[in-house]
Amino acid sequence: MDRNKKIYIAGHRGMAGSAIWRKLSGAGYTNLLGRTSGELDLRDRIAVNRFFEEEGPEVVILAAAKVGGIWANNEFPYEFLIHNLQIQNNVIDAAHSYGIKKFIFLGSSCIFPKYSPQPIKEEYLLSGELEPTNQWYSLAKIAGIKACEALRRQYQKDFICLMPTNLYGPGDNFDLKTSHVLPAMLRKFHEAKGRDHAPVKLWGTGSPMREFMHVDDLASAVLFCLEHQLEETIYNVGTGKDLRIDELAVMIQQITGHSGEILWDASKPDGTPRKLLDVEKLKNKGWQAGIALEEGIKQTYKWYQESV
Template sequence: MDRDAVTYIAGHRGLVGSAVWRHLESSGFARLVGRSSSKLDLKDRDATFSFFAETKPRYVVLAAAKVGGILANNTYPVDFLSDNVRIQVNVLDAALQHGVERVLFLGSSCIYPKFAEQPIREDSLLTGHLEPTNDAYAIAKIAGILHVQAVRRQYGLPWISAMPTNLYGPGDNFDPAGSHVMPAMIRRYDEAAAAGAPVVTNWGSGAPRREFLHVDDMAAACLHLLEHYDGPGQVNVGTGTDVTIKELAGVVAAAVGYEGSIEWDTSKPDGTPRKLLDVSTLRGSGWEPQISLEEGVRTTVEWYRTHAADRRN
């Protein structure tokens, strides 16, 4: 990767995009480009093409997406499908027209079947039914993967895709109506600790198992893949280990100093029973995560508390 090349990070203010920006900047990339959604609506095809014509990026990291937790995905499936497909098609088509050399498309582990064999291998894609609560978002991301593969087949460009597991860290969305499990728990437990609440109630049974990767590790993996991987298949990015939601609750409670009781509302959905990625492809290329769950949660709690004025909540 040429550190002096124009590199566009789509979604540079989001959880993943901001981490990729920080990592590339610290790795010597001198010409990073980003636009907030208020200045560039990637759902607007003409505006997206004009932006590419103006900036002429050599590399693109496509981290822009409409994202949310179970509640948001289940409530607004049309929005998640339509917005994400339009963003992806516009960016990838513009990148192709303007000769972008290298594209990294970022998806989500929800692309895999609900009951895929664990740990989930990359070749599990399109082998079974999706989790119904976020199938619309998953279909959009699958479309992005196939779009990248199609460009490779038709034009021979070295574009690639990466599928991260559950991500968390600085810059996350802590809005209880639209956040994922980790930031939702951090906010809920921090507020409970501050209020001295005797009980915190979480959705579901707490039995599902999930894998969590700190977003700074994800950013490091992105650069690693851009410099060391060139293949048609999407690459899983994760830690290769998982915990139950109950165990996660204990880690979060300890990080915020909550000492009350923890209860579970089993009338609410659990989602997929287990979602652990097979990361042998990534590890075989020479990359390993560096941030433990306990350390990552602790530093995320610190960031959450010190960024009350500018965090998403």
């Protein structure tokens, strides 16, 4: 791809968007375009269309979304559904209307049914019931995927949907009410260490299996998809490896240097029992993740201590 093309990264201040910006900039892309939510409300259709008309992006990467963990999804189901639908519909339709031919949509592994066979293949989409705690977000993302699929089928546009596994890394959300499990654990163990290694209470039983990928690996996958022609709409992006949540807790405890007790609150929901992606489709095209989990968490903890 021409490195002078004007590439709009929607959500460029978020964890995924900022990692993509860093990756593309490091790869020599010189014409990157971003707007904060204060500068451009992606829920406002008129404002989005005006932006596309004035700026004329040639490539669009949609990394903007309302995201959160189990608590946030449970507490604000309407916002997780409607706000994400508004963002996606406006950006996807503007990209179509203004002639964008290369578009990358970021989804999530939570789009797949709660009890999908493991590892989860792309074709398992819509084959069963969703996990209830995040179904609102999942439904919005599924609608975005289907919109891209329809544009690809009807107008032969190169619209690609990437479904990353659980992400972590620099720029993550460490708010204990709205964050995902890995950053929440990092903060809890870090703060408990500062309180004379006080006990750390974690949600659920610790038994679910989860896959985690450093956000820089996602950025690498986005760059790969920008620079290659892929013939299908949807591709999983992950490491192909998972571990139990209680194993993750022990790993993070050791990395942070906490030596107190770990307590599990089984009255809180576990979520989906297991969520491991089948990553063979994109691997067969020539891309795979490269950052080991322990090393990635160490990097993220260093960033957290320095930045948060």
